[in-house]
Amino acid sequence: xxxxxxxxxxxxxxxxxxxxxxxxxxxxxxxxxxxxxxxxxxxxxxxxxxxxxxxxxxxxxxxxxxxxxxxxxxxxxxxxxxxxxxxxxxxxxxxxxxxxxxxxxxxxxxxxxxxxxxxxxxxxxxxxxxxxxxxxxxxxxxxxxxxxxxxxxxxxxxxxxxxxxxxxxxxxxxxxxxxxxxxxxxxxxxxxxxxxxxxx
Numbered sequence: 001x002x003x004x005x006x007x008x009x010x011x012x013x014x015x016x017x018x019x020x021x022x023x024x025x026x027x028x029x030x031x032x033x034x035x036x037x038x039x040x041x042x043x044x045x046x047x048x049x050x051x052x053x054x055x056x057x058x059x060x061x062x063x064x065x066x067x068x069x070x071x072x073x074x075x076x077x078x079x080x081x082x083x084x085x086x087x088x089x090x091x092x093x094x095x096x097x098x099x100x101x102x103x104x105x106x107x108x109x110x111x112x113x114x115x116x117x118x119x120x121x122x123x124x125x126x127x128x129x130x131x132x133x134x135x136x137x138x139x140x141x142x143x144x145x146x147x148x149x150x151x152x153x154x155x156x157x158x159x160x161x162x163x164x165x166x167x168x169x170x171x172x173x174x175x176x177x178x179x180x181x182x183x184x185x186x187x188x189x190x191x192x193x194x195x196x197x198x199x200x
Contacts, residue, residue, distance in 0.1 A: 008119050009077035013068070021068065021079050024114060028083070029061050031110075033103040037061050037086050054093050059085040076120075083111060084123060 011017045028034050040060050043051040052058070064082050073079045087108035094101040112122050 009075065009080065011076045013071075013073055013076065013079065017076055020118060021076070024083065024111065025061065025065060025068070027114070028107065028111065029065075031107055033107060034061065036100060036103055037090070037107070048093075051093065055089045057085060057089070059089060061086065080115065080120060084108070087111070 013021060029038065037060055039062050040058060041048075041051055041055075043049055059082050064079065064086075067073060067082070068079065073082075087104045090100055090104035091108075094104070096102075116122070
């Protein structure tokens with residue numbers, strides 16, 4: 001006989017259960033830091049070539065939305081696991097004092113509070129990672145507060161639907177500035193040429 005918790009997780013995504021997961025998806029997508037987890041991680045644009053060596057099962061909110069729309073979830077358990085996977089991946093890959101890790105913890109905790117209202121207990125397995133000589137678990141991470149002004153330590157800059165490191169963004173901005181400067185110089189030369197023709 002299934003426990004009440006397992007019975008809940010075995011529920012099909014129809015009716016009220018479907019409305020709940022759609023509400024959760026919308027909540028995470030519209031969250032202040034939801035843009036960090038909106039799309040698949042791009043190791044090339046973020047300059048993190050080891051990402052897929054560390055993270056074997058990537059997950060993001062757009063993938064969950066696509067799977068939900070295509071009826072790929074058999075029950076509530078499947079989508080709950082994917083929601084948790086997003087933040088567990090982020091906690092495993094990112095150092096605990098980084099902006100992304102802190103946002104992951106914040107959003108994960110808020111999500112778990114909502115799950116608890118549905119009768120879903122927190123996961124029994126811990127997310128474990130090492131950082132130098134220290135070992136961190138779910139409990140360690142939850143004690144790290146998110147800064148009031150996380151932009152001060154954010155390592156990424158959002159550009160469209162992609163994230164770029166600050167250095168990449170600055171380099172691209174410099175290229176744009178150089179292009180503008182070059183166009184202005186060409187325009188100035190053209191104006192001088194026209195002025196000389198008028199004088200002659």
